Amino acid sequence: MRRKQFLTSLITLVIATVAFVGIARVDAQQKPLITVMNPVITSKMMDRTPLSPRLDKLEGKTIYLVDISWGGPEAGYSVFEEMQSWFAQNIPSLKVVIKRKTGMYTADDPKLWAEIKQNANAALIGISG
Numbered sequence: 001m002r003r004k005q006f007l008t009s010l011i012t013l014v015i016a017t018v019a020f021v022g023i024a025r026v027d028a029q030q031k032p033l034i035t036v037m038n039p040v041i042t043s044k045m046m047d048r049t050p051l052s053p054r055l056d057k058l059e060g061k062t063i064y065l066v067d068i069s070w071g072g073p074e075a076g077y078s079v080f081e082e083m084q085s086w087f088a089q090n091i092p093s094l095k096v097v098i099k100r101k102t103g104m105y106t107a108d109d110p111k112l113w114a115e116i117k118q119n120a121n122a123a124l125i126g127i128s129g
Helices: 002-029 077-090 110-119
Strands: 062-067 095-100 122-126
Touching: 062 077, 062 110, 077 095, 095 110
Parallel strands: 062 095, 062 122
Antiparallel strands: none
């Protein structure tokens, strides 16, 4: 009985192989259906800069909420205002400053970054809304 199962399996394998080879030959004569990309990274990875350490507490600190104007000037500003209101109610000694970055979200704003470096203990920079 085992020999019969073995022979049946072997014959099935041979038929499947012949069918596959026949399909491969037909496909080789046609244009390729897909393009395969090589996922190997050819360039050097960027050096990673670690995140800033967390503040031990927010009481008595100053944080900046920076709207980068992604989606337009009014897209997320109200979310920052809500955050400022929440902090005022829950951590009254925390000073929250909301700023809009000048220019498009991809443009640099050295003046704002210098202001944050001089006046803030932390900053949340990004999209809201």
